[in-house]
Structures are given as structure tokens and as C-alpha cells.
Amino acid sequence: MPMSWADSVSAAENPAGAPAKSAYVPPHLRNRPSTDPLAGPAQVSYAGAAALGNNDHSGYGVPNVVGSHWSGQRNEYQSSYSGGGGGRGGGGWNGRSGGWDRGRDREINPFTDEDNEPVSEQESSAINFDAYEDIPVETSGDNVPPPVNTFADIDLGEAVNENIRRCKYVKPTPVQRHTIPISLAGRDLMACAQTGSGKTAAFCFPIISGIMRGQFPRPPRPRMAFPLALILSPTRELSCQIHDEAKKFSYQTGVKVVVAYGGAPINQQSAVIRSETVVPGSKVGLDNLREGNEAELGQGLVEVGESSNYNINEAREKHEGQKFKHKMGPQAVDESLKILEDLASKFLESFKQWEEKPEISQDRVYATTVNPRRKSIQSAETVKANELRELERGVHILVATPGRLVDLLERARVSLQMIRYLALDEADRMLDMGFEPQIRKIVQQMDMPPPGVRQTMLFSATFPKEIQRLASDFLSNYIFLAVGRVGSSTDLIVQRVEYVQETDKRSHLMDLLHAQRENSVHDKQALTLVFVETKKGADALEHWLCMNGFPATAIHGDRTQQEREYALRSFKTGNTPILVATDVAARGLDIPHVAHVVNFDLPNDIDDYVHRIGRTGRAGKTGLATAFFNENNSSLARSLSDLMQEANQEVPAWLSRFAARSTYGGGKNRRGGARFGARDFRRDSSYNRGATDYYGGGANMSSGYASGGYNNTSYGAACVTSAWD
């Protein structure tokens, strides 16, 4: 007879009640010391989303959702573990004998990673939860599960609870209080909450907990990954960050998280040799060469040649052992670049052939190409053997950027047919013009179960209506949740706008930085993030700042992955406390101690502004954002002025005059109708006109927030049509 998850816990702890036969053990219960070594593990039944109170997901019983394909799947799921465990090596979802258990033994403790030093008690208590107390919350949709107040109110499982303690999260943030019960109930969700308010944990906790509770079939094919959950995000850095967070939340649970993102090297070691010694951001690399460090090209080459053992031999023979010795003049540098160029084409050649012959060793095969403009080596295409190996070992949660995932799907490295949970972080960005085709391909045109079978969660701080409309294709009878005003910035960020002509921007920035330096003698960790509009602009400003004695680094889409990672690390550690960035760093990145965000160039869209300034003022901490505004930004004046008013910021009179003159621009969501992305687009009268009633015969809007309530706050203040009007 099937047991509930809670029963299985007690059964595992009480061997007397355990079935005699070997049976499936949820990952979080494996490796627990048993009082009776002969007792078999507990048997659990599938208790996925459908069984957790979801009133619209009938799980695999959803009739005719996509025809017989899914009906067949359902039978398979039901039968896979009946009778308990069987099969391979005492269970383990990935079908590898003892795989998860061994993996858990070797699991690196993410809480001791030097990049992720635990937050001190003092720092933790500095998180100002009071800042969130009166935050307006609105939910709409059928039967919205009520929010919880504490983590103890939610049954996430002891292993996750322990990790929450390790993270020093004392209580859930508002978005977590509302979304976790909704997600645990198996409901689809479109959630909008302010930057830095804890959305990552809000989607990770229920996914991890759901996987721990669930019972899933073994993957049908070896050498192909069949993740149960997919988390998509728009940038490599954000995917890595989510991966790091998810690893912490799932530590010692047995749930395995893998990240797949484009452009990183297969082998960090050889990549470091190439990128840091030979040519990172060209400048540093070439300086390295000039200043006497050895460029260990020969060594890198040998590694590649030996492991790929394929077509690279020619290049290897030619260059093996070559080292570029110190004090290289410009001529030697040019010469080295020429050799690198030659190598790059060889690598590319080898890469192409490898693509056709995947049985060839994947170790350390990578392709590079030379970017002549910047005279640097760029990883054009990278085959990441480590990543592939990780995937092959089995994965529960795959965190990926869309491009890389499409690549893996097309090469049949990953199948989405077992996906139970789909989360899109920065969902509005993922569905705007740049990403939409890739997302549609992944979600609708591959083998992912359809809405209603999988559980889908979309998160962002901004949610323009047209994007909501697109997103609804991916959802089934979903709940819309808005925590804080949709698309607004948090009041924790002090926003300043200064009128600065283009030609004065640099000197103005210099003044700001000088003032900051004087004021922050004792605050060495304060970091400044400077946003510019173009990649070229980022390079130029970085260079200019460095020349003027301000240690700066830069991140943008033309930089190699190694350069991007290096820049971010250098910024985070405070080695270069100024980071010049394009919008590639605008979303999601959670960098402690960013005290000041400068919009050197303002973006064209107010949502981008919201995300950019949201790199400061996170998790209840305060921050400062300064924007340089001039005539070129006129189209943003009105939405910027409104946004600032809503966040109780002082709006300069000159900006109000600009705003009065201009119509709405700078924010597609702001045009027409209620502003600030307003609320659930299904509540628009135009939505239901002549259309099927989304709520199945009568909208049931509920304001999910009991205490406070947004009507009691100042958010509907004079002059401002808030999202809640």
C-alpha cells in the first residue's frame, strides 16, 4: 500500500514498519543511519504536484492533454516503483547503481566555499524585514492557497529546513510566504515581486521539496539526461548564481543540480591557462606577455591535443612546448596572436569533426576563434565535457540558459520528457523578442510535457501585459501574484537623477567616485556598478577609469566567458570595486555590498532601469542609485518620474517638466491603460470580452494578504495611479 511522504519518513526511521522488500527511498532519506541494517528502506508512492492538493492538475490523469503520448507516460509512472525499488542497486532515480548515495558522500559543502562565506549572525539580523511588512500583495486565480508566516509552517522536509538554517534565513520573505504554498499545492504561477526580495528561493524550495517527495521512473535511456525540473534564466552569470543557490538549498538532500550555459570552457584549468595567461580581455593578457609572464600556450595545446587526439596533432607538432618568454615586444605579441589564430582554426576544425563523431573523447576538446578587433581569443564554441559528464551522471534540476539548452536538446544530450517543474526566472525577459523563439522551441516544440502535466512557475520583478499574455500560453489555470507594486522599484533604494550632458558624464562620474571614496574610507567593501548602453562604451569607460586611478573592470556580451567570470569575481571580492556593465548584468545578479548603481547611460525601457537599480538595495538592505539624464533620455522622463514618485523618491522639478512634455515611452508596459504593468492581465475587461472565461465561469479574485493590506499603505498616494487602483 502506498504511503505518504511523512509516513515514509517515519517508516524509514522505524525499520519495524518497513516493508521487507527493497523499495524506493526518497533521496533525502538515503544514507540515513538505520537502526537495523537489514531492514529495507521505506516505500513511497508518487506524491507529485497532482497529489498535493492541486485542483486543476490531475497529474497524469489529465485526459487527452496531448493525446496518447502522455497517457502512456502516466501508466509508466504509476508502475515504475510499485513493488518497491527493485532494479538497480537499491534504487536511485537516475538508475545508476548507488549513484546518488555515492554522490552525496562526495558532495562538496557549498556553505564553506570561500566565495560563499556564510553570512554572519550580525549581517543576517541586519536584513530589514520590517521593510517588507506593509508591502502590498495581490493574488488572482482560483482557490489561492493562503500564505504562511514561517518556514516551520511549510513542510519542506528536514534536509531543506537544515539548509535554510545554514543560509541563516530566519523567516520567509513576502514573496516566499505567498509562493511556496502555491507551488507546493502544485499550482501554476506567475509571480511578480521586487528585485532582491528572494524569488530564487521561492521557486527553488518547492521544486527541491517536490523532487524529494516524488517518485519518478528511471530515465529510459543511458547517456542522456532526463531532468525532472528545468530552471531557465537569460544569462550565464545568473544561471550560475541560481545553480549555486540551488546547490545550497539541496545540500544533503540527494537532489542533484547541474548547470548548462554557453561559452564556458570544458576544462577550467586549461581555460585559465589560455585566458588569464595568454589573452584575457586582450589588455591584461598582452600585458602579461609583455611583462614577462610565460604564456603557456604549449602546455594548453598539449592538453588539448592529447585528449582530443584528433586532427589537432598537426598543430600540436608545430607548437608543442612553445612558450612565450618574457619581455615580449609588440612584434612578438603579434606573432603570438598569429599562432593563436592558427590554433584557433585548428581547434574549430577539430570541433566540427567531433560534432560529427561524438564517440571521440570529449575531454577538453574546445574550439576557439580570434576576435581580430580586440585581438583576443574568444571561446566561440565550447564543448563542455565536464558538463556533459555531469549530465550523464544524472540530474534532477537542470539550470540552463536557453541557447545552451537548445544545443543540448538538438544533440540529444538532454530530454525534457520527464520534466515536472518548469521555472522561468526573469520570465518577462525570457519571453521578449530576443528569447521567445528559443523558449517556445524548448517548451512547446521538444518533448516537454504540456501545461497541466508539468507545473510551471514564472518569476520576475517586471511583467508587462503583453508578456503576460504570451506567458499564459505556457500556463494552466495559474495564479497571478504581485508582491509590491508590479514593475516598481523598492523603496529601499534611494534614487537620484542628475541632469548631465553627454560630454560631461565622465567628469561627473569622477566627482561621484571621488566623493564616495572620501566618504567610505571605513567601508572598503562598498561596490559601485556603472551601467552603460554599449559594449564599446563599457570597454572605453573601464579603460578611462583605470587610467584615472579607479580600479575598474567590465562585463559585456563581447567578452569571453572567462573574462566575464573573472570580472565578476574581481568585482565581488572588491579587488576592482567598480564594475562597468551593459544590461548583461542588469538582471538577477545578487552581489553583496553593491552600495551604488550609476546609470551612466539610461536604458530606453523603464523595466530595464528597475532591474538595473535593483542590483543594490537587496534583501532589506538600503542602496543608492544615480542616473545621468539629458535630452537623449526624454522618452523615459515620464515613466521615470512616475516610478520615482511611486517609490516615494524626490523628483527634481526639471524632470517633472520633461515628463509633462513627454508621452509614455520607455516602457512598453506603461503605454495605455493602467501603469506599471498593472496587475494580472486577465483582469482587463478586454481580456474576457468575447473570450473564454479564464476562471471557468466567474473570476475569483482574492487578495491574498491578510495583514496590512495595500489599501492601508501610502501606495495609492496622490498624483499616482498605482497598479492597485
Ligand SMILES: Nc1ncnc2c1ncn2[C@@H]1O[C@H](COP(=O)(O)OP(=O)(O)OP(=O)(O)O)[C@@H](O)[C@H]1O
Ligand atoms: N528568507 C530570507 N531571509 C534572508 N535573506 C534571504 C531570504 N530569502 C532570500 N534571501 C537573500 O536575499 C537576496 C536576494 O534574493 P534573490 O537573489 O533571490 O532576489 P530576487 O528577488 O530573485 O532578485 P532579482 O529580481 O534581482 O532577481 C539573496 O542574497 C538571498 O540569499
